[in-house]
Amino acid sequence: MKLHLSAPPENLLNSKIQITGSKSETNRSLLLQALYPNIRIENISNSDDAEVMQKGLKVAQGTVDIHHAGTAMRFLTGYFASQENKEVVLTGSKRMTERPVKVLVEALRELGADIAYEKEEGYPPIRIKGKRISNSKVSLPANISSQYISSLLLMAPSLENGLELQLVGKITSVPYIKMTLALLSQIGVDNSFEGNTIRVLPKASVDDVTLVVESDWSSASYFYSIVALADIGSAITLSSYKKDSLQGDSVLAKIYRELGVETSFEGNSIRLVKTGGPQSDNLDVDLADAPDIAQTIAVTCFGMGMGCRLTGLHTLKIKETDRLEALNTELSKLGAPISVSDKDLTLLPSNKINKDVAIDTYNDHRMAMAFAPLALKTDLYINDAEVVSKSYPDFWGDLAKLRFLVEEME
Numbered sequence: 001m002k003l004h005l006s007a008p009p010e011n012l013l014n015s016k017i018q019i020t021g022s023k024s025e026t027n028r029s030l031l032l033q034a035l036y037p038n039i040r041i042e043n044i045s046n047s048d049d050a051e052v053m054q055k056g057l058k059v060a061q062g063t064v065d066i067h068h069a070g071t072a073m074r075f076l077t078g079y080f081a082s083q084e085n086k087e088v089v090l091t092g093s094k095r096m097t098e099r100p101v102k103v104l105v106e107a108l109r110e111l112g113a114d115i116a117y118e119k120e121e122g123y124p125p126i127r128i129k130g131k132r133i134s135n136s137k138v139s140l141p142a143n144i145s146s147q148y149i150s151s152l153l154l155m156a157p158s159l160e161n162g163l164e165l166q167l168v169g170k171i172t173s174v175p176y177i178k179m180t181l182a183l184l185s186q187i188g189v190d191n192s193f194e195g196n197t198i199r200v201l202p203k204a205s206v207d208d209v210t211l212v213v214e215s216d217w218s219s220a221s222y223f224y225s226i227v228a229l230a231d232i233g234s235a236i237t238l239s240s241y242k243k244d245s246l247q248g249d250s251v252l253a254k255i256y257r258e259l260g261v262e263t264s265f266e267g268n269s270i271r272l273v274k275t276g277g278p279q280s281d282n283l284d285v286d287l288a289d290a291p292d293i294a295q296t297i298a299v300t301c302f303g304m305g306m307g308c309r310l311t312g313l314h315t316l317k318i319k320e321t322d323r324l325e326a327l328n329t330e331l332s333k334l335g336a337p338i339s340v341s342d343k344d345l346t347l348l349p350s351n352k353i354n355k356d357v358a359i360d361t362y363n364d365h366r367m368a369m370a371f372a373p374l375a376l377k378t379d380l381y382i383n384d385a386e387v388v389s390k391s392y393p394d395f396w397g398d399l400a401k402l403r404f405l406v407e408e409m410e
């Protein structure tokens with residue numbers, strides 16, 4: 001599906017959008033619920049990634065296809081490794097077979113798991129024969145993906161001896177590890193994270209508990225971008241959010257303040273208001289803790305005519321697509337003075353935006369959603385716009401609610 005987007009006819013005033021639960025919190029909560037069925041979950045994500053996770057957790061034998069969902073791939077690997085009497089082949093989209101799992105598989109094998117590569121060493125598909133796991137100590141590199149660590153931590157309380165992880169190297173995407181530990185704490189599992197050591201104690205059962213998933217901050221990023229690119233006075237209200245978020249992407253409030261967007265909490269909603277122009281003509285930010293908002297921020301800066309230097313982006317190459325290359329290609333098509341390395345992105349200030357460009361999305365939901373706000377500056381097209389369903393199936397409908405023109409071309 002190719003979409004034609006153009007700006008709403010008038011200012012965005014008092015628009016309200018309800019975003020569903022964080023896909024990261026949802027997929028963790030679903031896994032914990034599979035281990036402890038008396039956990040209840042509220043405000044679950046309606047994303048494809050949460051749906052494949054739910055389906056995957058129900059399988060006992062055969063093939064589990066998790067499509068594009070990185071968290072489902074990694075979290076289910078740890079889960080099935082410790083599920084006696086289950087044997088599955090975990091696979092996914094073509095891109096998923098290019099996203100590495102070696103660090104996780106090696107750590108699980110050291111713990112005693114039985115996992116074999118079906119095709120290429122280090123990559124899905126993988127065959128997992130569930131086993132009772134009694135080893136409890138393992139070390140693993142922490143600089144490639146935090147999802148490997150979260151996968152081990154989520155299964156840890158169900159192991160007879162719990163788990164002690166030694167993280168080697170610079171730890172990436174740290175807030176996601178802390179989110180996993182916080183959810184373990186919420187269900188009453190003791191854990192600690194000191195220096196490079198994480199410990200999780202075993203727990204045979206948990207008390208009845210309801211996990212209330214906060215709405216998705218990564219999805220909120222596209223509305224931050226819209227407000228930043230809109231006229232002064234524009235405002236959007238998003239729900240349901242918490243001040244003490246578990247999601248690292250909540251750093252958006254701080255970053256977008258530099259771009260003239262103020263965030264205030266009103267009950268469980270956040271109100272984003274464009275109060276002024278950017279604080280400088282260049283934004284410098286390290287996104288090692290919040291990699292999923294890199295595309296949004298790069299496009300916002302471009303749309304505002306600002307420069308930016310985004311660092312800490314070493315994980316972007318192994319996400320849904322090589323996001324650094326994808327940003328380089330698509331922003332260049334729009335006329336942006338951009339350069340990328342394998343871990344950072346530099347954009348120079350420029351006021352020129354090429355018209356009527358069709359943005360390619362590379363099977364990456366965030367490419368589609370990150371470029372959409374630019375419609376406030378110029379008409380544009382989004383190719384394969386249905387990709388958004390990976391994390392935010394209602395995205396185009398919500399954009400239409402803001403009175404953007406969202407027109408299906410083919």
Ligand SMILES: O=C(O)C1=C[C@@H](OP(=O)(O)O)[C@@H](O)[C@H](O)C1
Nearest residue numbers: 024071145146147173176292315
């Ligand atoms: O644990 C999670 O829920 C996630 C961790 C991050 O991945 P990396 O740790 O691979 O950077 C993030 O990019 C992804 O969207 C979700």
Ligand SMILES: C=C(OP(=O)(O)O)C(=O)O
Nearest residue numbers: 068069070071292319320
């Ligand atoms: C990287 C992402 O997801 P995952 O790794 O779970 O596929 C994302 O949603 O931006």
